Amino acid sequence: MPSHAPQKNWLTHAGSFLIVASLVLFLATFFPVLREEVAYRFEQDTIPPVLTKTEQAAKGETGAEEVLVPVDEDFGIVIPKIRANAKVVADVDWQDSARYQRALQEGVAHAKGTAKPGESGNIFLFSHSGVDFYEAARYNAVFYLMNKLSAGDEIELFYQGVRYGYRVKEVKIVGAEETGYITGPGRGKTLTLMTCWPAGTTLKRLVVIAEQKEN
Numbered sequence: 001m002p003s004h005a006p007q008k009n010w011l012t013h014a015g016s017f018l019i020v021a022s023l024v025l026f027l028a029t030f031f032p033v034l035r036e037e038v039a040y041r042f043e044q045d046t047i048p049p050v051l052t053k054t055e056q057a058a059k060g061e062t063g064a065e066e067v068l069v070p071v072d073e074d075f076g077i078v079i080p081k082i083r084a085n086a087k088v089v090a091d092v093d094w095q096d097s098a099r100y101q102r103a104l105q106e107g108v109a110h111a112k113g114t115a116k117p118g119e120s121g122n123i124f125l126f127s128h129s130g131v132d133f134y135e136a137a138r139y140n141a142v143f144y145l146m147n148k149l150s151a152g153d154e155i156e157l158f159y160q161g162v163r164y165g166y167r168v169k170e171v172k173i174v175g176a177e178e179t180g181y182i183t184g185p186g187r188g189k190t191l192t193l194m195t196c197w198p199a200g201t202t203l204k205r206l207v208v209i210a211e212q213k214e215n
Helices: 005-043 053-059 097-103 133-138
Strands: 075-079 084-092 108-111 121-127 154-159 162-175 189-197 204-212
Touching: 084 097, 154 189
Parallel strands: 084 108, 121 189
Antiparallel strands: 075 084, 075 154, 108 121, 154 162, 162 204, 189 204
């Protein structure tokens, strides 16, 4: 009788390979999320101050105290609680996938047609949370921990060298098809941040709504 041992061995090896490949894919997809979560747990007891390069130089910081220096004061965002710090790419067509994917390789995208800091209306910023490790490396993933924000938390925007402060009013999860948040509530000076949710997927959207603080 012919032996089926070679076939069984092949099937065993194939099964083992698929299991290992699945584990590697899972880890690659969620490693950036896990890394940020672990870092946040160790850092959540302290919120570093935000200093411009000029302020840092004036204070003579030596590096002993953690501070957040905006990476771009021409148009940038800093969220101290989650240590997000990124350039903002202005006037990105959110309906043009190729355009916004290129923008997200540089930083967070500002939706074309929405307000800019200092103007009345809603500023809409969006970012991928990364659907896998490859995209997390290509696309900016600074909003991984946006779900940690709550009412009262601070957000700083920098635009043309001027600093604008915002305070979180609401955090919610919405359907991927909901686009009404781009225009905002229609009054005052507001900021809306949006990213994919859960992190590492594109199932829903996590939205943070903030209002500009009075000077």
